[in-house]
Amino acid sequence: MIVYDNQSDDRSLEILKAEPKVEVRTFDTSGQHHTGELDRIRNQAWVESKGQADFVIVCDTDEFLYHSDLPALLEAMKESGATLLKPHGYEMLGDRPPLADENIFDLYPKGVRTYSFDKCVLFDPNAIEKIAYQPGSHVCEPTGRVVLFRRPGLALLHFRHLGVEYVRRRYEACAARRSDFNREKHFGTHYLESEESTRRRFDKISQAAGEVFANRDIPQGKAAFLQVPENFDKSIFVAAKAMEEDEFGLAIKELEYILSFDPGHVLALTKLSVALRKSGRDLDAGYALKQAVALDPDRPDLWFTLAEIAAGLRSEKVAINSYQRAICLRPDFYRAHLGLATVYQVFKQPKSAVGHYQRAIELKPRMSEPYRQWGGMAYKLKRYKVALQIYETWLKWDGQNASALNAYALVLKAQGRTDEALEKFKQALLFDPESLAVLNNLGTLLHISGRLEEGVTYFRRALDLEPENALLKTNLANVLLDLGQVDEAAELNQCLVDDKIRNSPKQNEGGA
Numbered sequence: 001m002i003v004y005d006n007q008s009d010d011r012s013l014e015i016l017k018a019e020p021k022v023e024v025r026t027f028d029t030s031g032q033h034h035t036g037e038l039d040r041i042r043n044q045a046w047v048e049s050k051g052q053a054d055f056v057i058v059c060d061t062d063e064f065l066y067h068s069d070l071p072a073l074l075e076a077m078k079e080s081g082a083t084l085l086k087p088h089g090y091e092m093l094g095d096r097p098p099l100a101d102e103n104i105f106d107l108y109p110k111g112v113r114t115y116s117f118d119k120c121v122l123f124d125p126n127a128i129e130k131i132a133y134q135p136g137s138h139v140c141e142p143t144g145r146v147v148l149f150r151r152p153g154l155a156l157l158h159f160r161h162l163g164v165e166y167v168r169r170r171y172e173a174c175a176a177r178r179s180d181f182n183r184e185k186h187f188g189t190h191y192l193e194s195e196e197s198t199r200r201r202f203d204k205i206s207q208a209a210g211e212v213f214a215n216r217d218i219p220q221g222k223a224a225f226l227q228v229p230e231n232f233d234k235s236i237f238v239a240a241k242a243m244e245e246d247e248f249g250l251a252i253k254e255l256e257y258i259l260s261f262d263p264g265h266v267l268a269l270t271k272l273s274v275a276l277r278k279s280g281r282d283l284d285a286g287y288a289l290k291q292a293v294a295l296d297p298d299r300p301d302l303w304f305t306l307a308e309i310a311a312g313l314r315s316e317k318v319a320i321n322s323y324q325r326a327i328c329l330r331p332d333f334y335r336a337h338l339g340l341a342t343v344y345q346v347f348k349q350p351k352s353a354v355g356h357y358q359r360a361i362e363l364k365p366r367m368s369e370p371y372r373q374w375g376g377m378a379y380k381l382k383r384y385k386v387a388l389q390i391y392e393t394w395l396k397w398d399g400q401n402a403s404a405l406n407a408y409a410l411v412l413k414a415q416g417r418t419d420e421a422l423e424k425f426k427q428a429l430l431f432d433p434e435s436l437a438v439l440n441n442l443g444t445l446l447h448i449s450g451r452l453e454e455g456v457t458y459f460r461r462a463l464d465l466e467p468e469n470a471l472l473k474t475n476l477a478n479v480l481l482d483l484g485q486v487d488e489a490a491e492l493n494q495c496l497v498d499d500k501i502r503n504s505p506k507q508n509e510g511g512a
């Protein structure tokens with residue numbers, strides 16, 4: 001065992017040097033957590049094992065590769081010709097860190113399935129030329145003779161959630177040691193989360209945790225590991241039917257059964273990503289899909305879906321790169337152009353967004369969304385002439401679109417062209433008389449213009465449609481105050497206060 005130590009100041013070195021099979025190698029990042037240096041070590045340290053070891057394990061000190069019969073598993077792996085082992089990842093759960101000589105399997109029997117920890121930490125150094133771990137080793141892009149291997153019961157256990165106080169101490173220490181490199185690359189941002197967020201996440205994991213070692217004492221042997229089902233048609237059928245009936249837990253179970261024997265099964269990975277996403281587990285869905293695109297990188301639909309997941313998780317670089325890959329593979333991919341433009345807009349790169357909005361319109365000139373988003377971006381940037389041109393183009397082929405007319409009127413209002421804006425708002429109402437947005441905007445503009453009675457009329461129409469709308473109540477109360485109708489305005493404001501108290505999360509906590 002070779003341990004890379006970054007200037008420990010506890011008893012780590014003393015404990016390690018007492019073990020005859022351990023070699024300690026030190027490195028120094030000046031007391032800072034430098035992901036780039038850790039990645040360099042993970043990607044290079046194992047190379048000297050070529051010609052000397054059948055397998056190497058590259059893992060962090062809070063990770064443990066587990067199987068009830070790991071020697072037999074490795075024998076079967078070698079006999080099968082596989083070169084890269086892929087475990088099932090778990091976040092293990094406890095209420096305190098372990099003491100000396102305590103058995104971690106007895107102490108922490110529960111964990112949560114976590115796809116980001118399906119890390120390829122074990123491989124054949126003689127077959128793999130480069131492992132190419134990405135930050136944190138959650139994803140790798142190996143080259144050489146790459147043959148994936150996975151069997152039921154193989155787990156990579158991550159021991160981090162060992163009591164809330166332990167997690168908080170660790171995060172605070174890691175946050176204080178973030179290097180400039182990590183800050184620039186946005187690595188380790190989870191260390192900055194609030195104590196409340198840590199407690200919420202810990203509670204969520206506690207609720208989802210289940211037994212991990214149910215069958216750990218059952219020996220299986222090499223012969224059992226070499227037996228692989230001839231096909232997985234039944235599991236695919238059951239998973240598909242389960243997803244149709246919104247039974248996503250069953251679908252995930254069947255798809256993981258397939259992947260426990262064939263981690264390179266692209267169809268199972270793609271269906272798994274869908275099931276995870278529909279279960280609200282977008283992060284896990286993203287990791288499943290990353291594995292699929294690594295195995296089948298020429299499918300634009302996979303890159304597009306990965307981009308959509310990354311965009312939802314606000315992972316800017318992954319989203320942009322994935323949309324770009326989808327477009328490279330399929331230049332006429334309308335939804336990818338629109339998605340990429342949206343991501344550029346969200347992450348404040350408007351110049352990059354424009355070309356993709358234009359391309360989306362070229363591909364499908366009679367789709368409203370690119371006009372809506374591009375015009376909205378120009379409006380927010382106060383490029384009113386550009387926004388008007390976009391909306392005018394939209395209205396040329398969809399002149400009865402209330403949303404387009406409403407947006408057009410807002411730009412006219414921003415330019416001070418009040419009469420024209422009023423005309424466009426009223427035109428929008430002709431095509432959608434129940435549009436709350438148009439009614440509210442029209443009422444607001446009439447209020448600003450001093451036409452108070454007219455403004456009241458439109459706010460009342462909107463409130464008839466949605467009586468509990470707080471914004472509409474506020475706007476109507478303001479107009480009524482200006483009209484001198486103080487009693488009704490006060491009544492509306494009291495309703496707003498009562499609503500706020502009623503919806504407050506602390507309303508039932510008691511107190512004076």
